Amino acid sequence: MEKLEVKGLNHHFGFTEILRDINFTLEKGSVLSIVGPSGGGKTTLLHLCAHLLDVEEGEVKNSFESSSFAFQDARLLPWKNVIDNIALGLLADGVKKSEAIERSRTIALTFGLEESDFEKFPKDLSGGMRQRVSFARALVVKPSLLFLDEPFSALDIGLKKELQSVLIEMIAKKEISILFITHDLMEAIRLSDEILLLKADPGHIVKKFSYTLPQSERDDKYVYGESAKILQDAEIIDTFELELR
Amino acid sequence: MKFIIKILKDFPAYLWSGWGSIASIFLFIALWDMGNQLYGDLVLPSPLETFNTLWMMLHDEEVLYEINITLYRAAMGFGLSLLLGSVLGLLAGFFATASMMSRPIVTILVGMPPIAWIVLAMIWFGMGDDTVIFTVVVASFPIIFVGALQGTRTLDGDLNEMAKSFNLPWHMKFVDIYFPHIFSYIFPSWVSGLGMAWKIVVMAELLATSDGIGASLAVARSQLDTPTALALVVIMIGSLMFIEYIILEPLKREVELWRS
Ligand SMILES: Nc1ncnc2c1ncn2[C@@H]1O[C@H](COP(=O)(O)OP(=O)(O)O)[C@@H](O)[C@H]1O
Numbered sequence: 092m093e094k095l096e097v098k099g100l101n102h103h104f105g106f107t108e109i110l111r112d113i114n115f116t117l118e119k120g121s122v123l124s125i126v127g128p129s130g131g132g133k134t135t136l137l138h139l140c141a142h143l144l145d146v147e148e149g150e151v152k153n154s155f156e157s158s159s160f161a162f163q164d165a166r167l168l169p170w171k172n173v174i175d176n177i178a179l180g181l182l183a184d185g186v187k188k189s190e191a192i193e194r195s196r197t198i199a200l201t202f203g204l205e206e207s208d209f210e211k212f213p214k215d216l217s218g219g220m221r222q223r224v225s226f227a228r229a230l231v232v233k234p235s236l237l238f239l240d241e242p243f244s245a246l247d248i249g250l251k252k253e254l255q256s257v258l259i260e261m262i263a264k265k266e267i268s269i270l271f272i273t274h275d276l277m278e279a280i281r282l283s284d285e286i287l288l289l290k291a292d293p294g295h296i297v298k299k300f301s302y303t304l305p306q307s308e309r310d311d312k313y314v315y316g317e318s319a320k321i322l323q324d325a326e327i328i329d330t331f332e333l334e335l336r
Numbered sequence: 337m338k339f340i341i342k343i344l345k346d347f348p349a350y351l352w353s354g355w356g357s358i359a360s361i362f363l364f365i366a367l368w369d370m371g372n373q374l375y376g377d378l379v380l381p382s383p384l385e386t387f388n389t390l391w392m393m394l395h396d397e398e399v400l401y402e403i404n405i406t407l408y409r410a411a412m413g414f415g416l417s418l419l420l421g422s423v424l425g426l427l428a429g430f431f432a433t434a435s436m437m438s439r440p441i442v443t444i445l446v447g448m449p450p451i452a453w454i455v456l457a458m459i460w461f462g463m464g465d466d467t468v469i470f471t472v473v474v475a476s477f478p479i480i481f482v483g484a485l486q487g488t489r490t491l492d493g494d495l496n497e498m499a500k501s502f503n504l505p506w507h508m509k510f511v512d513i514y515f516p517h518i519f520s521y522i523f524p525s526w527v528s529g530l531g532m533a534w535k536i537v538v539m540a541e542l543l544a545t546s547d548g549i550g551a552s553l554a555v556a557r558s559q560l561d562t563p564t565a566l567a568l569v570v571i572m573i574g575s576l577m578f579i580e581y582i583i584l585e586p587l588k589r590e591v592e593l594w595r596s
């Protein structure tokens with residue numbers, strides 16, 4: 092069984108403690124969200140899980156066959172056009188060039204990019220379009236584990252929902268497992284099987300919420316209802332420093 | 337191949353955009369002619385006379401031979417600088433210590449006037465090819481070295497991390513991540529290095545050899561043959577403009593389309 096296991100993970104940048112004693116397991120086919128305030132160490136945690144940072148203390152065991160990463164900032168290659176940027180991961184996997192281009196074009200259209208954008212360089216794209224390209228680049232390789240670092244934050248509501256429904260469809264078919272990072276509680280509730288609450292200074296997990304209703308059956312009412320419930324939680328109020336009036 | 341076709345396709349549009357520059361060249365020639373009418377043929381021969389002399393010189397075997405010699409020296413000097421500057425600059429860029437250590441050396445190389453190098457080279461190598469080539473290398477190497485060094489030092493760590501997340505094989509990392517960035521620094525430095533080489537080669541020849549364009553210039557001076565001197569200057573400037581505007585600039589435009 093493919094899974095991602097994190098045990099007793101600590102991390103420092105210089106003398107600053109960023110993460111303390113993080114433990115969780117992500118099973119195949121499920122979606123695990125980590126929510127917390129900005130600067131809480133979420134990106135750092137995700138980079139450690141993806142082995143983009145060296146693990147210093149603790150363990151990260153990843154037995155997923157393949158993985159890909161959608162970064163918080165788009166990180167496109169400025170000298171490649173939209174399609175060539177999307178195709179990067181496919182080419183790295185050894186897919187034939189013509190097929191890689193074809194698949195990239197298809198997914199670009201799915202993600203709301205237009206044919207007339209295909210030849211553009213990143214400098215000529217809006218922030219939201221860059222984010223879409225970056226998201227397409229991560230998904231086109233059909234990873235069995237997807238790392239998502241707030242990929243929807245630069246998008247407007249309509250597009251956000253569209254991309255989320257692409258994910259929900261993949262989740263329903265059990266095609267993908269996701270480690271998802273966000274500071275948006277509603278987004279987490281819409282997509283996750285499990286939510287971990289990461290409190291800052293240093294980042295540590297204070298609470299866990301589980302949702303069993305299949306993602307495809309969660310409508311707006313469900314999401315608002317659960318959000319309202321969770322916002323009453325003392326730990327949530329404390330973590331996000333919500334002022335109650 | 338597709339790339340070359342694109343350059344050729346965009347070339348007419350590029351030339352068309354050059355009308356302004358051509359107009360300014362004609363204006364310059366008009367001023368030159370006025371200078372001739374004010375100061376007389378000895379001080380400043382007319383453009384017409386200069387271009388006539390030039391035309392005759394370009395049909396003269398001996399002059400072509402001199403031009404060839406200069407071309408050879410410039411090419412050798414520039415070629416060496418290109419090779420050494422690019423390779424050493426890249427190496428220095430990849431190692432923090434090396435790039436720190438190379439800084440004062442580069443400052444010395446850049447700061448020292450070429451004329452001082454020529455004198456030293458004449459003492460070390462005598463009169464001839466070696467002195468000229470050495471001076472050219474010393475003048476244009478640091479420009480290229482610095483370009484390559486900065487290109488390597490400024491590589492984007494975030495993109496590197498992205499490449500790592502997609503498990504890019506090393507050859508793709510080089511071709512798709514490192515090369516385009518480094519090239520955008522190193523290519524302009526090649527262009528300036530070439531300009532420098534072409535200027536220095538003539539100066540070094542004038543002082544240190546008995547052949548080449550520079551030496552011909554010295555002979556023209558001693559015989560007060562102003563038309564020939566000016567024609568030689570026109571050859572130098574003309575060839576530099578040809579290389580810069582007809583070959584390098586269109587290339588640079590295509591290569592850097594992605595830049596904002
Ligand atoms: N490479 C780094 N070196 C030093 N400090 C860093 C580095 N990356 C992040 N940090 C610090 O670690 C903390 C957590 O950052 P990050 O993981 O990006 O948080 P989040 O993604 O939750 O907003 C921040 O205080 C940030 O300044």
Ligand SMILES: [Mg+2]
Pocket residue numbers: 133134135163240
């Ligand atoms: Mg972050």
